[in-house]
Amino acid sequence: MTKFVYSFEEGNKDMKPLLGGKGANLAEMKKIGLPVPLGFTITTQACNAYYENNKNLGSEMESEIFNFLEDLEKKTGKTFGSIENPLLVSVRSGAVISMPGMMDTVLNLGLNDDTVKGLAELTNNERFAYDSYRRFIQMFGDVVLHIPKYEFDRVLDEIKRKINASSDTELTVDALKDMIKKYKNIIKRQAGINFPNEPKKQLLMSVRAVFDSWNNQRAIIYRNINDIPHDLGTAVNVQSMVFGNMGETSGTGVAFTRNPATGENKVFGEYLLNAQGEDVVAGIRTPQSIDQLKDFMSGKIYNQFMEIAAKLEMHYRDMQDIEFTFEKGNLYLLQTRTGKRTATAAIKVAVDLVAEGKITKEEALMRIDPMQINQLLHPVFDEDELNKANKLAKGLPASPGAASGKVYFSSEHSAQAASNGEKTILVRIETSPEDIEGMNMSQGILTARGGMTSHAAVVARGMGKCCVAGCGELKIDEERKILKVNDEIIKEGEYISLDGNTGNVYKGIIKTKAIELSGNFGKIMQWADEVRRLKIRTNADTPRDAKTAVDFGAEGIGLCRTEHMFFAEARIPIMRQMIVSDTKEDRIKALDRLFDFQKEDFVGIFRAMGERPVTIRLLDPPLHEFLPQNDDDIKVLADNMNIAFQKLKDKVLDLKEFNPMLGHRGCRLAITYPEIYQMQAKAVITAAIEVSKQDGLNIKPEIMIPLVGHAKELEILRKLVDDTAKQTLKENSCELQYYIGTMIEIPRAALTADEVARYADFFSFGTNDLTQMTFGFSRDDAGKFIDEYKNKEIFENDPFTTIDVKGVGSLVRTASKLGRLEKENLKLGICGEHGGDPKSIEFCEEVGLDYVSCSPYRVPIARLAAAQAVIKKNN
Ligand code: PEP
Ligand code: MG
Secondary structure (H helix, E strand, O other): OOOOEEEHHHOOHHHHHHHHHHHHHHHHHHHOOOOOOOEEEEOHHHHHHHHHOOOOOOHHHHHHHHHHHHHHHHHHOOEOOOOOOEOOEEEEEEEOOOOOOOOOEEEEEOOOOOHHHHHHHHHOOHHHHHHHHHHHHHHHHHHHOOOOHHHHHHHHHHHHHHOOOOOHHHOOHHHHHHHHHHHHHHHHHHHOOOOOOOHHHHHHHHHHHHHHHOOOHHHHHHHHHOOOOOOOOEEEEEEEOOOOOOOOOOEEEEEEOOOOOOOOOOOEEEEEEOOOHHHHHHOOOOOEEHHHHHHOHHHHHHHHHHHHHHHHHHHHOOOEEEEEEEEOOEEEEEEEEEOOOOHHHHHHHHHHHHHOOOOOHHHHHHOOOHHHHHHHHOOEEOHHHHHHOEEEEEOEEEEOOEEEEEEEOOHHHHHHHHHOOOOEEEEEOOOOHHHHHHHHHOOEEEEOOOOOOOHHHHHHHHHOOEEEEOOOOOEEEOOOOEEEEOOEEEEOOOEEEEEOOOOEEEEOOOOEEOOOOOHHHHHHHHHHHHHOOOEEEEEOOOHHHHHHHHHOOOOOEEEEEOHHHHHOOOOHHHHHHHHHOOOHHHHHHHHHHHHHHHHHHHHHHHHHHOOOOEEEEOOOOOHHHHOOOOHHHHHHHHHHHOOOHHHHHHHHHHHOOOOHHHOOOOHHHHHHOHHHHHHHHHHHHHHHHHHHHHHOOOOOOEEEEOOOOOHHHHHHHHHHHHHHHHHHHHHOOOOOOOEEEEEEOOHHHHHOHHHHHOOOOEEEEOHHHHHHHHHOOOOOOOHHHHHHHHHOOOOOOOOOOOOOOOOHHHHHHHHHHHHHHHOOOOEEEEOOHHHHOHHHHHHHHHHOOOEEEEOHHHHHHHHHHHHHHHHHHHO
């Protein structure tokens, strides 16, 4: 029989897959002697069994849960359902990978009309007992019975108004009793059942609800965004309650062992007196800084907590995010986990922990999520612009970055506008997990309530989104879709700007500028460079992009797409002339005019790159992409070129292709019009000669021929390019080394790579086209259905983002092997979008490619990912 339940005493931190993160860490804290309320964990396996059993717990699992409950009763000396000494428990989800706020929690379970009296007597605090009871009914109604929260909030507000209470803590016992009666009516009306009095029934219903919450909409979206597999399941932790709402010597809080925004080595946290955990996270009341705990009970709780925080950080050797509660002056720990942090903090904490001798450099490298580095590379507001900006208000700098966008007051509208291409700022009184999609699609998030550990702050930091939270000066009217601050009124659709580094909110749009990277960032990059084997190149078509990439550490250009160069205003007419030419002579005339432009392009790029290798790809897209498509534009061109409208229109129609991705493009163009590649090859070599001579550099260009599917294509085109290069060198009385290679982006080329390699000095895997052609998905259109493929778990990842190791990867592997069989030293690289994706980079390391090439802003990500790939391979 499978064991579905473990007491905290039975587990440890290495049992996360079974006990979930929360369960494993509660067990670990117990093991190292920290004050953790007793309890047990129902495993993730139990969750999967529940789903396999058509959402039934089954009698075996139920009786196992009750056995552990009995054991808990014995250990605590309290009894479930007893009036004299009732055992109350919390029921909390705990997935293997933490998903903050995504799943459900029920507190104070075990209360009913009888036990509440016992609790009141036992604690000598009737108000506390009834407050706990009304919280329980509300949570149970929301989480287990799915009754909208506002139903309960409405009653709460109504009663507060009636007795003139401004905060929840002012609710009297009578008011609470009245509320309980009304809450129960809501349950009866909305769920059609009486509120269950029987604690064991409450427990089983709650366990089922937590299992169900694994598949609620927001959890599914969160897993999709964060690439968390859908089949992990969640554990459920049942833990005896300790109460932060037992009066003014009780409280609850959340703290990080270091600052999660900056990485500063100082405990950072917040707490509320006389409150339960959910109050801090939900941002209902604005909490106090943990520093203020020093003045509470002569620092007793503060000192004890600091000692524990240090112990936990030392034990886990990483920054921890800790939940705690103190009941009548006694401190308890309810959770510890690796603290989510901004990229700035991740880097600082990693570098500091190495300096403190707590972790090795390699561990430090593994601690940073390469994709998170994106956050650092995002712009901040231009200072001059910022000085001129109209400041509206100041909130908490919850998550760094700078963002301008149109105000939207609901997640749905914000997401909708964003999917239509608008830049949006989601403005909410406070966010809740339902807002996840709108948050993800927005440029930034602004809330009126909540602290640095509120939902908005935690989630935004995880997403790397700019967020200003707890901006109390704002009067947000979500219904009328307006935001009032001082005398200003901002309506939906108007622009505001957020500075996540200062918490300032501005009216209108503010220009941004690139940020400077810290010394710690440089250190991490340097450590990564010491470890990685793969070279990192960039995909860049302009000297400016090339320079940006070099500044980020690019060691060469892996793909310079030459087609973009022809779209400039001065060039496109000549390009069009070339395309519509009827004779080779006319084509050559136009190409001769393009030559000068093209040569200057390459001079600029070679200069920007110095002696670093540069791979220039000859023309790739189908020619119709350069031609005008509607009659008006064709008419203008016909007039300019002095040819008849109909003649030009016929030519345009003639060039139109049904499936241009599979059409007359890439090397096929040069098979039919060799003079195009001749011009480009001549321009590359002439530019290389010029820069070599003028700048005293040794430029060794790499000329790349795209879309080869048959070795013969490359044989012919290699000769064409080679002859042109030799001729150009001869005309200039020059010697210069150059290489001619090909992209591997057609499955046939991969499968016959030994033949192809005979004519190639290098291969560069064009995994965009290779993915397209292996799956038979059009890369321009597949976006429409890929999400559905992910939802249906056909794909774990979009194969255009992360390489499909099994299929496309197998072609890469085969081609690498065959290519190197033919030519031992064949240089291998990748220049599809996958070159900047950490998981794909891991694959490239494993296959033994020489380099990856990615967009300039991804270069630091690739440097770190390449180092991590080596470390993973060695471990
Ligand atoms: C590729 O196909 O992977 C590639 C890099 O070329 P492009 O995206 O220009 O087709
Ligand atoms: Mg391609």
